[in-house]
Amino acid sequence: MQQPTIADVARAAGVSVATVSRALRGLDKVHPETRERVVQAAAQLDYIASPTASGLASGRSRLIGIITPFMARWFFTGIMSAIEKTLREHQHHILLMDLERSETSMSRLSLTQGMLFKRVDGLIVINVELQDAERDLVRRLGLPVVAVGSPFEDSPCVGIDDIGSAALAAEHLLALGHRKIAYVGRDYPEAAPRKTPIDRLEGFHQAMSRAGINTPPTWVLDSDWTAGDSRASAMALLSGPDRPTAVLAASDEMALGVWGAARQLGLEVPRDLSIVGIDDHELAPVFGLTTVRQDVAAQGVAAASTLLALLGLYDPSAIPDQTFPVELVIRGSTTAPAKP
Amino acid sequence: MQQPTIADVARAAGVSVATVSRALRGLDKVHPETRERVVQAAAQLDYIASPTASGLASGRSRLIGIITPFMARWFFTGIMSAIEKTLREHQHHILLMDLERSETSMSRLSLTQGMLFKRVDGLIVINVELQDAERDLVRRLGLPVVAVGSPFEDSPCVGIDDIGSAALAAEHLLALGHRKIAYVGRDYPEAAPRKTPIDRLEGFHQAMSRAGINTPPTWVLDSDWTAGDSRASAMALLSGPDRPTAVLAASDEMALGVWGAARQLGLEVPRDLSIVGIDDHELAPVFGLTTVRQDVAAQGVAAASTLLALLGLYDPSAIPDQTFPVELVIRGSTTAPAKP
């Protein structure tokens, strides 16, 4: 059977197509009784407006592009899920654009006009710094943008205080009496600059210098933010002669990587090494990892709501805060350093 | 500046809009010289066909719906990333539909006509069993479907041999000499039935009964397949008087949950407890978890290619196999049981 069109509904309800369109979209200037009749008819016919047709006529696709450098990360999947649910409540859908390039993890794909033009109504940019050409493109297309983690021009940006988070973690270790603290999570020099890695390292440095401690450069480890890579870096660090008594990892995934290295070297956590992460990954409580918790779902809801507001579909006064609090969660992976 | 339309290109190339349309879509029956002229003109104008307009006219949205019960799982993000890249190479995009309902993890949202009608050209259904109403809807809409993990009617289905994978893991433990083996990963009775959990449990049972071993029902643990939940179940199991010497978890995430429980109880892996998982999660090598590896990216490519073939956009003879091999990866988390 053929799907019904707006004309079928109009006929069934005894009104014009324009009235059907207004009634179904909840516009005012429709008599309640008329609206009721239209809604009934539409329901009975199982009518749904064609998204392509209304998209062409209205110029809105009801699609939001999500830009991310790679999707297989804890932070991304969590925020994505929240964004998707929030947008769907407002009849919007998500177009995923994973900029990861499989061959070389350092470079990434570019946004193209073909991906965006007339295809999405807005963009949520997660943890990527857009290149010049991409910025121009987005500006030329006039797309509203909400940034997450890394700011985009003067678009609204949701995230946490990365500097403060890392400082909080460092201060926890310092308070326990650690002085020999290493850091894992500086981006590789070849990688595109991202605000989160930069800020967290900065927070670490700030806390350390406030405590009057000078961290040797060899104790700041580069990582691509995967568990496997940080494990490799940590292996080198921990098997050396002069070991730190504690490691601050810029993410829980990296923290677990360090933990794996310690384990392989026969070091026991926290007896021989304290480890603290940032995020509160689902495996953090499982292994008793001390961490700085952030609420990813809340950030997703905020990002989505803000974008809807930019599109004029959401009450701007109801937009939640853009900077989210974090919280130190002390579990078993940190303790005072052994007395020498 | 206004974006150029097909008419602008036609004017610039000195041909009709129909010819531009044909030339740009690579249809035959266009003189190579003409095509060249059109392509030049389009490039110079930075012309991109409006997806909504061509969608309305052609009836194809170039959008593929991805249905999943929840997206924050290792398997899902991995396959998703591969699907997205494969589809994008063919100018198709992904519409994510996460059926997870936050309040109660047991029930899930339903697919609705509003989500699908005229919005997607096809569906990739990942690890969900569709309900009757949803099946009817999909059939009525005439959407081609590719299933992953759990079959959908007689649509193509990609996946691994779940029975064989679990049996492989069990046989590894049996070969090491274990007799007291517990299993984690049976779905909760309230959950919608899913093929993967059922088959893996079946594989475990088959291997055990082939070895002539009778597993007590209390050694088969229910789990929602998260690390946290399986850790809780494992805590109860491992703190009891009669402990198994080994645990087979139906996924690596659950295996790590069991590991966390063991750790908390002061049991050492593998000395006091052998643990084997299935998947080869990114943390498996980090912790030295023995597991049965599956190639998730390959499955994603296969699912996407198969769907493109169903849409007539891909050479059917180039479709990869649908059942993927698995491989036992022995690391340090399994060893022979301690002699009593």
Added chain:
DNA sequence: CTGTTAGCGCCTTCAA
């Protein structure tokens, strides 16, 4: 409050 009437930008017969 409701109906009429142009488009929105492209695809696709049908003729030439």
Added chain:
DNA sequence: TTGAAGGCGCTAACAG
């Protein structure tokens, strides 16, 4: 091989 013209189904003025 190319062009002309009629939709695709809906929205948005503009009238009434």
